[in-house]
Amino acid sequence: AQSVTQPDIHITVSEGASLELRCNYSYGATPYLFWYVQSPGQGLQLLLKYFSGDTLVQGIKGFEAEFKRSQSSFNLRKPSVHWSDAAEYFCAVGAPGSARQLTFGSGTQLTVLP
Amino acid sequence: GAVVSQHPSWVICKSGTSVKIECRSLDFQATTMFWYRQFPKQSLMLMATSNEGSKATYEQGVEKDKFLINHASLTLSTLTVTSAHPEDSSFYICSAPDLGDEQFFGPGTRLTVL
Numbered sequence: 001a002q003s004v005t006q007p008d009i010h011i012t013v014s015e016g017a018s019l020e021l022r023c024n025y026s027y028g029a030t031p032y033l034f035w036y037v038q039s040p041g042q043g044l045q046l047l048l049k050y051f052s053g054d055t056l057v058q059g060i061k062g063f064e065a066e067f068k069r070s071q072s073s074f075n076l077r078k079p080s081v082h083w084s085d086a087a088e089y090f091c092a093v094g095a096p097g098s099a100r101q102l103t104f105g106s107g108t109q110l111t112v113l114p
Numbered sequence: 115g116a117v118v119s120q121h122p123s124w125v126i127c128k129s130g131t132s133v134k135i136e137c138r139s140l141d142f143q144a145t146t147m148f149w150y151r152q153f154p155k156q157s158l159m160l161m162a163t164s165n166e167g168s169k170a171t172y173e174q175g176v177e178k179d180k181f182l183i184n185h186a187s188l189t190l191s192t193l194t195v196t197s198a199h200p201e202d203s204s205f206y207i208c209s210a211p212d213l214g215d216e217q218f219f220g221p222g223t224r225l226t227v228l
Contacts, residue, residue, distance in 0.1 A: 041222070045219075049216070102209075105157060
């Protein structure tokens with residue numbers, strides 16, 4: 001069965017600092033990979049996705065993620081965090097060839113200090 | 115991008131009553147929709163897959179008689195929490211994939227059972 005691990009429950013960074021959120025997955029093949037952001041009481045917004053090809057993917061709001069097959073990882077990065085980035089971030093995987101059914105990680109809560 | 119709406123956004127009900135939550139794809143058709151449940155500070159857990167024109171598929175441990183799902187049309191799925199109890203209080207989120215298999219999430223429904 002596929003699984004997703006986000007080892008950091010809570011991360012605090014200062015505004016303007018760089019950010020990296022970790023995500024590791026377990027799957028028999030390379031799955032489809034996603035990062036979503038959820039603001040309090042809101043639904044999920046897709047930040048970026050990886051299906052195949054270039055392992056460094058660019059997303060919205062200045063985020064990027066790098067797929068590393070050897071490490072089964074898909075870490076999310078941003079060079080300079082803004083206060084509005086404070087939210088919950090979820091990594092998710094979908095079966096290869098289909099993004100229909102997703103398995104989510106436990107999430108990482110990001111706090112941004114002024 | 116595509117839009118998925120949910121109604122109501124929040125609901126408070128008495129224990130023993132039933133509550134219906136609607137999920138609509140506003141500008142695209144979805145033969146499949148997904149229902150998730152999210153407890154505070156936790157990840158999304160897939161409850162069931164709603165299929166237009168056929169029975170829903172429930173995840174292990176989800177009571178199908180408790181959480182009734184009806185996919186009435188290509189743009190509407192409903193989740194009815196029957197005989198709700200306080201332990202059913204949660205944040206319920208639906209999603210629908212477009213033709214490109216990208217998932218679009220509704221804003222969620224906060225259910226509180228007194």
